[in-house]
Amino acid sequence: MRLKDKVAIVTGAGRGLGKGIAKKLAEEGAKVVLADMNSPDEAVAEITAGGGTASAFTVNVTKQEEMQAMVQYAIDTYGTLDIMVNNAGINKDGMLHKMPAENWNVVIDVDLTGAFYGTQEALKYMRTQGSGRIINISSGSWLGNLGQANYAAAKAGVVGLTKTAARESAQKGIT
Ligand SMILES: NC(=O)c1ccc[n+]([C@@H]2O[C@H](COP(=O)([O-])OP(=O)(O)OC[C@H]3O[C@@H](n4cnc5c(N)ncnc54)[C@H](O)[C@@H]3O)[C@@H](O)[C@H]2O)c1
Structure with missing residues:
Protein backbone atom coordinates (compact mmCIF):
# COMPACT_ATOMS: atom_id res chain seq x y z
CA MET A 1 0.00 0.00 0.00
CA ARG A 2 2.49 2.60 -1.16
CA LEU A 3 -0.19 5.29 -1.51
CA LYS A 4 -2.15 4.79 1.70
CA ASP A 5 -4.06 7.99 2.59
CA LYS A 6 -2.96 9.75 -0.62
CA VAL A 7 -5.65 11.45 -2.69
CA ALA A 8 -5.58 11.27 -6.48
CA ILE A 9 -7.57 12.60 -9.43
CA VAL A 10 -7.46 10.84 -12.80
CA THR A 11 -9.09 12.52 -15.81
CA GLY A 12 -10.49 10.39 -18.62
CA ALA A 13 -10.89 7.60 -16.06
CA GLY A 14 -14.16 6.22 -17.36
CA ARG A 15 -12.39 3.67 -19.57
CA GLY A 16 -9.08 2.72 -21.14
CA LEU A 17 -5.75 3.73 -19.67
CA GLY A 18 -7.31 6.23 -17.26
CA LYS A 19 -9.50 3.56 -15.72
CA GLY A 20 -6.47 1.26 -15.41
CA ILE A 21 -4.41 4.02 -13.77
CA ALA A 22 -7.24 4.79 -11.31
CA LYS A 23 -7.61 1.10 -10.39
CA LYS A 24 -3.88 0.73 -9.78
CA LEU A 25 -3.74 3.88 -7.64
CA ALA A 26 -6.68 2.56 -5.59
CA GLU A 27 -4.99 -0.86 -5.21
CA GLU A 28 -2.01 0.98 -3.74
CA GLY A 29 -4.30 2.60 -1.17
CA ALA A 30 -5.05 6.00 -2.73
CA LYS A 31 -8.49 7.56 -2.55
CA VAL A 32 -9.29 8.29 -6.18
CA VAL A 33 -11.60 10.73 -7.95
CA LEU A 34 -12.40 9.34 -11.38
CA ALA A 35 -13.17 12.30 -13.62
CA ASP A 36 -14.62 11.96 -17.10
CA MET A 37 -17.10 13.67 -19.42
CA ASN A 38 -18.82 10.30 -19.86
CA SER A 39 -19.98 8.81 -16.59
CA PRO A 40 -17.17 6.98 -14.78
CA ASP A 41 -19.72 5.30 -12.45
CA GLU A 42 -18.95 1.76 -13.69
CA ALA A 43 -15.22 2.19 -13.14
CA VAL A 44 -15.89 3.58 -9.66
CA ALA A 45 -18.12 0.60 -8.86
CA GLU A 46 -15.34 -1.81 -9.90
CA ILE A 47 -12.91 -0.10 -7.53
CA THR A 48 -15.27 0.08 -4.56
CA ALA A 49 -16.38 -3.55 -5.11
CA GLY A 50 -12.70 -4.50 -4.72
CA GLY A 51 -12.47 -2.63 -1.41
CA GLY A 52 -10.95 0.58 -2.79
CA THR A 53 -12.08 4.15 -2.14
CA ALA A 54 -13.25 6.05 -5.20
CA SER A 55 -15.85 8.49 -6.42
CA ALA A 56 -17.00 9.88 -9.74
CA PHE A 57 -16.86 13.46 -10.98
CA THR A 58 -18.26 14.53 -14.34
CA VAL A 59 -15.97 17.01 -16.04
CA ASN A 60 -15.09 18.41 -19.44
CA VAL A 61 -11.34 19.05 -19.27
CA THR A 62 -11.66 21.93 -21.76
CA LYS A 63 -13.65 23.98 -19.21
CA GLN A 64 -11.45 25.67 -16.63
CA GLU A 65 -14.27 26.30 -14.16
CA GLU A 66 -15.16 22.58 -14.23
CA MET A 67 -11.50 21.63 -13.66
CA GLN A 68 -11.38 24.04 -10.72
CA ALA A 69 -14.55 22.46 -9.30
CA MET A 70 -13.02 18.98 -9.77
CA VAL A 71 -9.96 19.85 -7.67
CA GLN A 72 -12.19 21.44 -5.03
CA TYR A 73 -14.36 18.30 -5.01
CA ALA A 74 -11.33 16.10 -4.23
CA ILE A 75 -10.25 18.42 -1.41
CA ASP A 76 -13.79 18.68 0.03
CA THR A 77 -14.39 14.91 -0.22
CA TYR A 78 -11.03 13.49 0.86
CA GLY A 79 -9.28 16.42 2.55
CA THR A 80 -6.41 17.08 0.15
CA LEU A 81 -4.93 16.46 -3.31
CA ASP A 82 -1.62 14.61 -3.67
CA ILE A 83 -1.65 13.17 -7.20
CA MET A 84 -3.12 14.71 -10.36
CA VAL A 85 -3.16 12.52 -13.49
CA ASN A 86 -4.06 14.43 -16.66
CA ASN A 87 -4.94 11.50 -18.90
CA ALA A 88 -8.05 12.51 -20.89
CA GLY A 89 -7.25 12.68 -24.57
CA ILE A 90 -8.75 12.24 -28.02
CA ASN A 91 -7.58 11.64 -31.60
CA LYS A 92 -8.92 13.14 -34.85
CA ASP A 93 -6.45 11.68 -37.32
CA GLY A 94 -6.02 12.83 -40.90
CA SER A 131 3.92 18.70 -2.01
CA GLY A 132 2.34 16.89 -4.92
CA ARG A 133 2.77 14.74 -8.00
CA ILE A 134 1.46 15.70 -11.43
CA ILE A 135 1.45 13.08 -14.18
CA ASN A 136 0.60 14.20 -17.68
CA ILE A 137 0.01 11.51 -20.29
CA SER A 138 1.78 12.31 -23.56
CA SER A 139 2.42 9.83 -26.39
CA GLY A 140 5.28 8.50 -28.51
CA SER A 141 3.56 10.46 -31.31
CA TRP A 142 4.90 13.69 -29.79
CA LEU A 143 7.94 13.30 -32.07
CA GLY A 144 5.69 13.38 -35.15
CA ASN A 145 3.48 10.69 -36.66
CA LEU A 146 1.78 10.20 -40.00
CA GLY A 147 -1.80 11.48 -39.93
CA GLN A 148 -1.44 12.94 -36.45
CA ALA A 149 -0.23 16.53 -36.83
CA ASN A 150 -2.83 17.75 -34.34
CA TYR A 151 -2.21 14.96 -31.83
CA ALA A 152 1.59 15.13 -32.18
CA ALA A 153 1.53 18.90 -31.67
CA ALA A 154 -0.70 18.56 -28.61
CA LYS A 155 1.41 15.77 -27.09
CA ALA A 156 4.67 17.65 -27.77
CA GLY A 157 3.01 20.60 -26.04
CA VAL A 158 2.23 18.38 -23.06
CA VAL A 159 5.95 17.53 -22.77
CA GLY A 160 6.90 21.23 -22.77
CA LEU A 161 4.14 22.07 -20.33
CA THR A 162 5.22 19.31 -17.96
CA LYS A 163 8.94 20.12 -18.07
CA THR A 164 8.15 23.78 -17.42
CA ALA A 165 5.86 22.90 -14.51
CA ALA A 166 8.66 20.79 -13.04
CA ARG A 167 11.20 23.60 -13.36
CA GLU A 168 8.81 26.09 -11.77
CA SER A 169 7.48 24.00 -8.88
CA ALA A 170 10.00 21.28 -7.98
CA GLN A 171 11.40 23.55 -5.27
CA LYS A 172 7.89 23.55 -3.76
CA GLY A 173 7.98 19.76 -3.44
CA ILE A 174 5.96 19.08 -6.60
CA THR A 175 7.28 16.77 -9.29
N1 LIG B 1 -4.19 3.93 -26.11
C1 LIG B 1 -2.96 4.13 -26.52
O1 LIG B 1 -2.33 3.29 -27.20
C2 LIG B 1 -2.22 5.40 -26.14
C3 LIG B 1 -0.89 5.56 -26.50
C4 LIG B 1 -0.21 6.72 -26.10
C5 LIG B 1 -0.88 7.69 -25.38
N2 LIG B 1 -2.18 7.52 -25.08
C6 LIG B 1 -2.85 8.58 -24.32
O2 LIG B 1 -3.39 8.01 -23.14
C7 LIG B 1 -4.58 8.70 -22.77
C8 LIG B 1 -5.73 7.70 -22.63
O3 LIG B 1 -5.88 7.00 -23.85
P1 LIG B 1 -6.96 5.82 -24.03
O4 LIG B 1 -6.52 5.01 -25.18
O5 LIG B 1 -7.23 5.17 -22.73
O6 LIG B 1 -8.25 6.68 -24.50
P2 LIG B 1 -9.80 6.30 -24.46
O7 LIG B 1 -10.42 6.95 -25.66
O8 LIG B 1 -10.02 4.83 -24.26
O9 LIG B 1 -10.31 7.04 -23.13
C9 LIG B 1 -10.26 8.42 -23.03
C10 LIG B 1 -11.21 8.87 -21.95
O10 LIG B 1 -11.15 10.31 -21.91
C11 LIG B 1 -12.48 10.82 -21.84
N3 LIG B 1 -12.52 12.15 -22.42
C12 LIG B 1 -12.38 12.50 -23.72
N4 LIG B 1 -12.52 13.81 -23.87
C13 LIG B 1 -12.75 14.33 -22.63
C14 LIG B 1 -12.99 15.63 -22.14
N5 LIG B 1 -13.05 16.71 -22.95
N6 LIG B 1 -13.18 15.80 -20.82
C15 LIG B 1 -13.16 14.72 -19.98
N7 LIG B 1 -12.94 13.46 -20.39
C16 LIG B 1 -12.75 13.27 -21.71
C17 LIG B 1 -13.34 9.82 -22.60
O11 LIG B 1 -14.70 9.92 -22.21
C18 LIG B 1 -12.68 8.49 -22.24
O12 LIG B 1 -13.27 7.91 -21.09
C19 LIG B 1 -4.81 9.76 -23.85
O13 LIG B 1 -4.25 10.99 -23.42
C20 LIG B 1 -4.04 9.21 -25.03
O14 LIG B 1 -3.65 10.22 -25.92
C21 LIG B 1 -2.87 6.40 -25.42
Whole structure:
Protein backbone atom coordinates (compact mmCIF):
# COMPACT_ATOMS: atom_id res chain seq x y z
CA MET A 1 0.00 0.00 0.00
CA ARG A 2 2.49 2.60 -1.16
CA LEU A 3 -0.19 5.29 -1.51
CA LYS A 4 -2.15 4.79 1.70
CA ASP A 5 -4.06 7.99 2.59
CA LYS A 6 -2.96 9.75 -0.62
CA VAL A 7 -5.65 11.45 -2.69
CA ALA A 8 -5.58 11.27 -6.48
CA ILE A 9 -7.57 12.60 -9.43
CA VAL A 10 -7.46 10.84 -12.80
CA THR A 11 -9.09 12.52 -15.81
CA GLY A 12 -10.49 10.39 -18.62
CA ALA A 13 -10.89 7.60 -16.06
CA GLY A 14 -14.16 6.22 -17.36
CA ARG A 15 -12.39 3.67 -19.57
CA GLY A 16 -9.08 2.72 -21.14
CA LEU A 17 -5.75 3.73 -19.67
CA GLY A 18 -7.31 6.23 -17.26
CA LYS A 19 -9.50 3.56 -15.72
CA GLY A 20 -6.47 1.26 -15.41
CA ILE A 21 -4.41 4.02 -13.77
CA ALA A 22 -7.24 4.79 -11.31
CA LYS A 23 -7.61 1.10 -10.39
CA LYS A 24 -3.88 0.73 -9.78
CA LEU A 25 -3.74 3.88 -7.64
CA ALA A 26 -6.68 2.56 -5.59
CA GLU A 27 -4.99 -0.86 -5.21
CA GLU A 28 -2.01 0.98 -3.74
CA GLY A 29 -4.30 2.60 -1.17
CA ALA A 30 -5.05 6.00 -2.73
CA LYS A 31 -8.49 7.56 -2.55
CA VAL A 32 -9.29 8.29 -6.18
CA VAL A 33 -11.60 10.73 -7.95
CA LEU A 34 -12.40 9.34 -11.38
CA ALA A 35 -13.17 12.30 -13.62
CA ASP A 36 -14.62 11.96 -17.10
CA MET A 37 -17.10 13.67 -19.42
CA ASN A 38 -18.82 10.30 -19.86
CA SER A 39 -19.98 8.81 -16.59
CA PRO A 40 -17.17 6.98 -14.78
CA ASP A 41 -19.72 5.30 -12.45
CA GLU A 42 -18.95 1.76 -13.69
CA ALA A 43 -15.22 2.19 -13.14
CA VAL A 44 -15.89 3.58 -9.66
CA ALA A 45 -18.12 0.60 -8.86
CA GLU A 46 -15.34 -1.81 -9.90
CA ILE A 47 -12.91 -0.10 -7.53
CA THR A 48 -15.27 0.08 -4.56
CA ALA A 49 -16.38 -3.55 -5.11
CA GLY A 50 -12.70 -4.50 -4.72
CA GLY A 51 -12.47 -2.63 -1.41
CA GLY A 52 -10.95 0.58 -2.79
CA THR A 53 -12.08 4.15 -2.14
CA ALA A 54 -13.25 6.05 -5.20
CA SER A 55 -15.85 8.49 -6.42
CA ALA A 56 -17.00 9.88 -9.74
CA PHE A 57 -16.86 13.46 -10.98
CA THR A 58 -18.26 14.53 -14.34
CA VAL A 59 -15.97 17.01 -16.04
CA ASN A 60 -15.09 18.41 -19.44
CA VAL A 61 -11.34 19.05 -19.27
CA THR A 62 -11.66 21.93 -21.76
CA LYS A 63 -13.65 23.98 -19.21
CA GLN A 64 -11.45 25.67 -16.63
CA GLU A 65 -14.27 26.30 -14.16
CA GLU A 66 -15.16 22.58 -14.23
CA MET A 67 -11.50 21.63 -13.66
CA GLN A 68 -11.38 24.04 -10.72
CA ALA A 69 -14.55 22.46 -9.30
CA MET A 70 -13.02 18.98 -9.77
CA VAL A 71 -9.96 19.85 -7.67
CA GLN A 72 -12.19 21.44 -5.03
CA TYR A 73 -14.36 18.30 -5.01
CA ALA A 74 -11.33 16.10 -4.23
CA ILE A 75 -10.25 18.42 -1.41
CA ASP A 76 -13.79 18.68 0.03
CA THR A 77 -14.39 14.91 -0.22
CA TYR A 78 -11.03 13.49 0.86
CA GLY A 79 -9.28 16.42 2.55
CA THR A 80 -6.41 17.08 0.15
CA LEU A 81 -4.93 16.46 -3.31
CA ASP A 82 -1.62 14.61 -3.67
CA ILE A 83 -1.65 13.17 -7.20
CA MET A 84 -3.12 14.71 -10.36
CA VAL A 85 -3.16 12.52 -13.49
CA ASN A 86 -4.06 14.43 -16.66
CA ASN A 87 -4.94 11.50 -18.90
CA ALA A 88 -8.05 12.51 -20.89
CA GLY A 89 -7.25 12.68 -24.57
CA ILE A 90 -8.75 12.24 -28.02
CA ASN A 91 -7.58 11.64 -31.60
CA LYS A 92 -8.92 13.14 -34.85
CA ASP A 93 -6.45 11.68 -37.32
CA GLY A 94 -6.02 12.83 -40.90
CA MET A 95 -3.31 14.01 -43.27
CA LEU A 96 -2.21 17.54 -42.47
CA HIS A 97 -2.93 18.97 -45.93
CA LYS A 98 -6.57 17.88 -45.59
CA MET A 99 -7.11 18.39 -41.87
CA PRO A 100 -10.16 20.55 -41.05
CA ALA A 101 -9.25 23.33 -38.62
CA GLU A 102 -11.95 22.06 -36.26
CA ASN A 103 -10.07 18.73 -35.94
CA TRP A 104 -6.90 20.65 -35.12
CA ASN A 105 -8.65 22.84 -32.58
CA VAL A 106 -10.55 20.15 -30.71
CA VAL A 107 -7.47 17.93 -30.24
CA ILE A 108 -5.37 20.86 -29.03
CA ASP A 109 -8.23 21.86 -26.74
CA VAL A 110 -8.74 18.47 -25.08
CA ASP A 111 -5.20 17.05 -25.14
CA LEU A 112 -3.14 20.17 -24.45
CA THR A 113 -5.39 22.85 -22.95
CA GLY A 114 -7.08 20.19 -20.79
CA ALA A 115 -3.66 19.21 -19.40
CA PHE A 116 -2.86 22.91 -18.86
CA TYR A 117 -6.04 23.44 -16.80
CA GLY A 118 -5.45 20.23 -14.82
CA THR A 119 -1.83 21.11 -14.13
CA GLN A 120 -2.59 24.71 -13.21
CA GLU A 121 -5.52 23.93 -10.91
CA ALA A 122 -3.49 21.21 -9.15
CA LEU A 123 -0.48 23.52 -8.80
CA LYS A 124 -2.56 26.28 -7.20
CA TYR A 125 -3.37 23.90 -4.34
CA MET A 126 -0.14 21.87 -4.25
CA ARG A 127 2.16 24.91 -4.12
CA THR A 128 0.42 26.00 -0.91
CA GLN A 129 0.49 22.46 0.44
CA GLY A 130 4.20 22.13 -0.39
CA SER A 131 3.92 18.70 -2.01
CA GLY A 132 2.34 16.89 -4.92
CA ARG A 133 2.77 14.74 -8.00
CA ILE A 134 1.46 15.70 -11.43
CA ILE A 135 1.45 13.08 -14.18
CA ASN A 136 0.60 14.20 -17.68
CA ILE A 137 0.01 11.51 -20.29
CA SER A 138 1.78 12.31 -23.56
CA SER A 139 2.42 9.83 -26.39
CA GLY A 140 5.28 8.50 -28.51
CA SER A 141 3.56 10.46 -31.31
CA TRP A 142 4.90 13.69 -29.79
CA LEU A 143 7.94 13.30 -32.07
CA GLY A 144 5.69 13.38 -35.15
CA ASN A 145 3.48 10.69 -36.66
CA LEU A 146 1.78 10.20 -40.00
CA GLY A 147 -1.80 11.48 -39.93
CA GLN A 148 -1.44 12.94 -36.45
CA ALA A 149 -0.23 16.53 -36.83
CA ASN A 150 -2.83 17.75 -34.34
CA TYR A 151 -2.21 14.96 -31.83
CA ALA A 152 1.59 15.13 -32.18
CA ALA A 153 1.53 18.90 -31.67
CA ALA A 154 -0.70 18.56 -28.61
CA LYS A 155 1.41 15.77 -27.09
CA ALA A 156 4.67 17.65 -27.77
CA GLY A 157 3.01 20.60 -26.04
CA VAL A 158 2.23 18.38 -23.06
CA VAL A 159 5.95 17.53 -22.77
CA GLY A 160 6.90 21.23 -22.77
CA LEU A 161 4.14 22.07 -20.33
CA THR A 162 5.22 19.31 -17.96
CA LYS A 163 8.94 20.12 -18.07
CA THR A 164 8.15 23.78 -17.42
CA ALA A 165 5.86 22.90 -14.51
CA ALA A 166 8.66 20.79 -13.04
CA ARG A 167 11.20 23.60 -13.36
CA GLU A 168 8.81 26.09 -11.77
CA SER A 169 7.48 24.00 -8.88
CA ALA A 170 10.00 21.28 -7.98
CA GLN A 171 11.40 23.55 -5.27
CA LYS A 172 7.89 23.55 -3.76
CA GLY A 173 7.98 19.76 -3.44
CA ILE A 174 5.96 19.08 -6.60
CA THR A 175 7.28 16.77 -9.29
N1 LIG B 1 -4.19 3.93 -26.11
C1 LIG B 1 -2.96 4.13 -26.52
O1 LIG B 1 -2.33 3.29 -27.20
C2 LIG B 1 -2.22 5.40 -26.14
C3 LIG B 1 -0.89 5.56 -26.50
C4 LIG B 1 -0.21 6.72 -26.10
C5 LIG B 1 -0.88 7.69 -25.38
N2 LIG B 1 -2.18 7.52 -25.08
C6 LIG B 1 -2.85 8.58 -24.32
O2 LIG B 1 -3.39 8.01 -23.14
C7 LIG B 1 -4.58 8.70 -22.77
C8 LIG B 1 -5.73 7.70 -22.63
O3 LIG B 1 -5.88 7.00 -23.85
P1 LIG B 1 -6.96 5.82 -24.03
O4 LIG B 1 -6.52 5.01 -25.18
O5 LIG B 1 -7.23 5.17 -22.73
O6 LIG B 1 -8.25 6.68 -24.50
P2 LIG B 1 -9.80 6.30 -24.46
O7 LIG B 1 -10.42 6.95 -25.66
O8 LIG B 1 -10.02 4.83 -24.26
O9 LIG B 1 -10.31 7.04 -23.13
C9 LIG B 1 -10.26 8.42 -23.03
C10 LIG B 1 -11.21 8.87 -21.95
O10 LIG B 1 -11.15 10.31 -21.91
C11 LIG B 1 -12.48 10.82 -21.84
N3 LIG B 1 -12.52 12.15 -22.42
C12 LIG B 1 -12.38 12.50 -23.72
N4 LIG B 1 -12.52 13.81 -23.87
C13 LIG B 1 -12.75 14.33 -22.63
C14 LIG B 1 -12.99 15.63 -22.14
N5 LIG B 1 -13.05 16.71 -22.95
N6 LIG B 1 -13.18 15.80 -20.82
C15 LIG B 1 -13.16 14.72 -19.98
N7 LIG B 1 -12.94 13.46 -20.39
C16 LIG B 1 -12.75 13.27 -21.71
C17 LIG B 1 -13.34 9.82 -22.60
O11 LIG B 1 -14.70 9.92 -22.21
C18 LIG B 1 -12.68 8.49 -22.24
O12 LIG B 1 -13.27 7.91 -21.09
C19 LIG B 1 -4.81 9.76 -23.85
O13 LIG B 1 -4.25 10.99 -23.42
C20 LIG B 1 -4.04 9.21 -25.03
O14 LIG B 1 -3.65 10.22 -25.92
C21 LIG B 1 -2.87 6.40 -25.42
